[in-house]
Amino acid sequence: MEPLLLLAVLVLGFVVAFAIGGNDEAMSPAVGARIFSLNTAVILGGILSVIGALTLGGGVSEKVGSDLVSQQTMTPTMVFAVLVSMAIWLLIASITKGLPISTTQCIVGSVIGVAIVAPFLGEPGWGIEVVSWSVVLEIFVGWIISPVIGFFIAAGVFWLVRKFQSRVTGLSALERQEKIASYGLAFFLIITSLSRGGNDVANAVAPLVTLPDFAPPISVGPFLLPGLVVPLFVGGLGMAVGLIVVGRKVIKVLATEVVSLTPTSALSASISVALVMFVGTYLGFPLSGTHVLVAALIAVGWVAQTQVQTNQVKDILISWVITVPISAIFGVILFAVITPFF
Secondary structure (H helix, E strand, O other): OOHHHHHHHHHHHHHHHHHHHOOOOOOHHHHHOOOOOHHHHHHHHHHHHHHHHHHHOHHHHHHHOOHHHOOOOOOHHHHHHHHHHHHHHHHHHHHHOOOOOOHHHHHHHHHHHHHHHHHHHOOOOOOOOOOOHHHHHHHHHHHHHHHHHHHHHHHHHHHHHHHHHOOOOOHHHHHHHHHHHHHHHHHHHHHHHHHHHHHHHHHHHHHHHOOHHHOOOEEEOOEEEOOOHHHHHHHHHHHHHHHHHHOHHHHHHHHHOOOOOOHHHHHHHHHHHHHHHHHHHHOOOOOOHHHHHHHHHHHHHHHHOOOOOHHHHHHHHHHHHHHHHHHHHHHHHHHHHHHHHO
C-alpha cells in the first residue's frame, strides 16, 4: 500500500479507536461508588487502555479480522468502509444518549455487511460464502454466555459479601469493610481496564491487521518487534484520548443511572467483569465488556434488592440488538459511496 494511503488508514484507525474510547464504561463502578473522581477515572483508564492494547490485543484482533472472513485480505476501500461505519455509530450512541454499546458488535456487523456486498461493487472473491459463519457463531455464543456468567459471578460474590456483612456489628466495622472493598475495587478495575484495552483495540484495528503492510517485523533501536505493534499502539492511544475527551457521559450513565453502588457492590461487579474479560481476552475471544458489566450491575442490584432503572436498561438492551444490523447497513452504504473514489 502507498505510504500516504497507509498513513490515512492508521489515522482512520485512530479515529475509530477514539470513538471506542469515548464509549468505554469500564471505570464506571469506581465512579458510582465514589472511589475515583471522573477525571481520575478517565486518565487512569486511558493509560491502562494503551498498555492493554499492546500486551493483550494481538489474538483478539486476528479473531475479528482475518478469521471472520476466512483469512481473506480486505482491500483498502473495504477497510475504510468498516472503520468509518463503526466510528459513526459509536459516536452517535456516545454523544446523544451516552449508551454503552458493544464495539465488538460494531466491528462484526460492519465486516459482515461489507464482505457480503463486495462482489456487487467490483470486488471478486468475496460474498456471503466468504464469511466464516462458524466464527460468527463462536462470537455470538460468547456475547450470550459471557453476560450470563458475569451475572452469576457478580451475584454470587455479592451474596457472600452480604452474608459476611450480616455477621459484623457496629457502624465502624461496616465502614472499615467498605474501605477495604474500595482498595480491592481499584485493583480489579486495573485488571478490567487492561483486558478491555486488549479486547476493544481489536474493534478499531482488526481490519488493519489483515493488511500485509503490518506482517513484517519492525526495528526499534536494538529491538525487533512484530509489525502488529504499530496498529495496536495507534488503537490504544486513540482509545485513551477518546476516553479522556468524550468518555465521561457513558461512565456517568452506568455509574449513576442503572443502580446505586457501594464499594462492596461495585467490587463484586468488577470482580465478575475482570474474571470474564481477562479469561476471554487471554483465550482470544472478542467478548463485549459492556454486556458483562451491565449484567453484573443488574446482579448486585438484584442481590441488594435495590431498584434497577429498568428504562435505562431497556434502552441499553435495544441498542445492543440493533448494533449489528445498523453497523452492517452503515458499512454497506459507506462502501458503496467511497468505492468510486478509489
